[in-house]
Amino acid sequence: MKTIKLFPIVGSFAENKDKARDVRVQEIIPILESGDSLVLDFDKIDSITQSFAHALISDLIRNYGVDVLDRVSFANCNETVAKIIEIVVDYMQ
Amino acid sequence: MKVHLPNSAFLGNINAFLRIIDVSNPELLEITANKKWISVHPVVLCIVASLGLEVLSRNSDSPIRCEQFTAKSKHYFKRMGMFDFLGLDSEIEITEHESAGRFIPLTQIKKSADLSKFIEDIVPLLHLDQKNAQPIRYIISELVRNVLEHSNSKHGAIVSAQYHRKNNTIRIGIVDSGVGISHTIRKSHIAETDLDAIRLALTPGITGTTSKEGGTDYNAGAGLFFTKSIAKINRDFFIIYSGKTLYKLLREKDGKDVILFGDPLSDKHTKDIDLPNWTGTVVGIDIGLNETEEFTKLLDTIRNTYAASVRERKRNQFKRPKFI
Numbered sequence: 392m393k394t395i396k397l398f399p400i401v402g403s404f405a406e407n408k409d410k411a412r413d414v415r416v417q418e419i420i421p422i423l424e425s426g427d428s429l430v431l432d433f434d435k436i437d438s439i440t441q442s443f444a445h446a447l448i449s450d451l452i453r454n455y456g457v458d459v460l461d462r463v464s465f466a467n468c469n470e471t472v473a474k475i476i477e478i479v480v481d482y483m484q
Numbered sequence: 485m486k487v488h489l490p491n492s493a494f495l496g497n498i499n500a501f502l503r504i505i506d507v508s509n510p511e512l513l514e515i516t517a518n519k520k521w522i523s524v525h526p527v528v529l530c531i532v533a534s535l536g537l538e539v540l541s542r543n544s545d546s547p548i549r550c551e552q553f554t555a556k557s558k559h560y561f562k563r564m565g566m567f568d569f570l571g572l573d574s575e576i577e578i579t580e581h582e583s584a585g586r587f588i589p590l591t592q593i594k595k596s597a598d599l600s601k602f603i604e605d606i607v608p609l610l611h612l613d614q615k616n617a618q619p620i621r622y623i624i625s626e627l628v629r630n631v632l633e634h635s636n637s638k639h640g641a642i643v644s645a646q647y648h649r650k651n652n653t654i655r656i657g658i659v660d661s662g663v664g665i666s667h668t669i670r671k672s673h674i675a676e677t678d679l680d681a682i683r684l685a686l687t688p689g690i691t692g693t694t695s696k697e698g699g700t701d702y703n704a705g706a707g708l709f710f711t712k713s714i715a716k717i718n719r720d721f722f723i724i725y726s727g728k729t730l731y732k733l734l735r736e737k738d739g740k741d742v743i744l745f746g747d748p749l750s751d752k753h754t755k756d757i758d759l760p761n762w763t764g765t766v767v768g769i770d771i772g773l774n775e776t777e778e779f780t781k782l783l784d785t786i787r788n789t790y791a792a793s794v795r796e797r798k799r800n801q802f803k804r805p806k807f808i
Contacts, residue, residue, distance in 0.1 A: 402600070404625075406603065406621075406626075407596060437614075438618055438621075441704065442625075442629060442703075442704065445699070445702075446701065446702055449704065450701035453701070470780045471779055474783040475783060479704070481790070482698060482790055
C-alpha cells in the first residue's frame, strides 16, 4: 500500500483543483493501474473545498466503479475534510 | 457607460443601483455619486471597477470621468482602492491615525496561483478566527475559481470584502465581465431565459461543462449551490446577477429551522428580470458572524439536500422498458 501526503502539495487549505487533478493523474491512477492500494493522507490539512475533493476522486469512482473505495483510503481527515469527501462520494454513487 | 453611487446600496436594496447602470458606449465611463453620504456594499465597488477595466482596455483617450466626491464617506472609496484601481487621482488624503479597519481592497485575480495567494491573505486582513474563516475562504475560492474557469473574462475576477462592525457581518463582492451564466449553461443545457440559466447554475450537480449527472472529472456543478446554501443556513443575503436578471436570496427569519432546496426558485427569493444587460456575472454575499453555523453542521445539511436533489433528477431520467 502506498501513501500520498497531500499537505506538501496543496497546503493547509486544499482548494486548488489543478493540483488535485495533477495528484489524481500523476500519482493516484498509476498506483491503481499497478494493482496496488493507496492512502490519501490529509495530515495538517484543515479544510478542503468540494471542488478540490471532486477533482481528486470523482473520476476514480466514475472510471473504476465505487469498489475503488476498497483500494483508496483517507487518513488523518478532520471532521470538515471527512464530510466534504463524503458529499462527493455520495453524489458520485 | 454611466454609474451613480447612491446614498445606500447593499444587497437588500441593490436593485435601484443596478437599474440605472447605463452600459451603452463602452468607450467612456462616467461616475457620479451622492453629494452627502455614500454607503455601499463591496459588490458595488467591484461593479464600478469592472466597468472601469472594460473602458480602460479599449485604449480611448480619458475613458473615465469621475466627478469630485464631496460626500463625507469619500475616504472609504480611497481606502478600498477604487481610485487607484481606475487610475484616477481622487485628491483624497488619508491620515495616518485613521483606523485601517477590516477589509479587502479591490483586487484583480487572473490566475489560479494568484487566488491561492489571495486566500492566504484573507484571514489576517479580515481578522477572522478559524470558525468564521472556513466559510468565507471557502466561498471566495469556489466563486473566483468559477470566474477563472468559466467566464472567459480577460480581466479575471474583481474581488472585495468588508467587515461591518454594526452588523458584525462580512460583505463580499465578486464580479467579472466575461460571457455570463446563460452562455456557459447553454453549452450543455436548455435555458431560454437568463433566469432559467441562473436557476440551473444554482442547482446542485448541474454544470455548463456537461449535460451528464455528476459533472466531469473537473467540474461538479456545486460551487454556487454550496455558496447559496452557506448564505441561507446563516440567514444572510446572496445575490447573483447575469444578463438582465438578478436573483436575490432573501434572509430567513430567526427562530425557524432553515430548509435547503435543490431548486433555487423554491427558496425565499426575489427576481428582477429586466435590468441593464450585464455580460458577465455579479455575485454578492453577506456572512453574519454572530450566527455563523458550525461549518461541519452546515455541511451535513448541504450533503442531505445535495444527495436528495441529484437522486430526484436521476429518478426522473430513469427509463423503464416498454412492454407492448
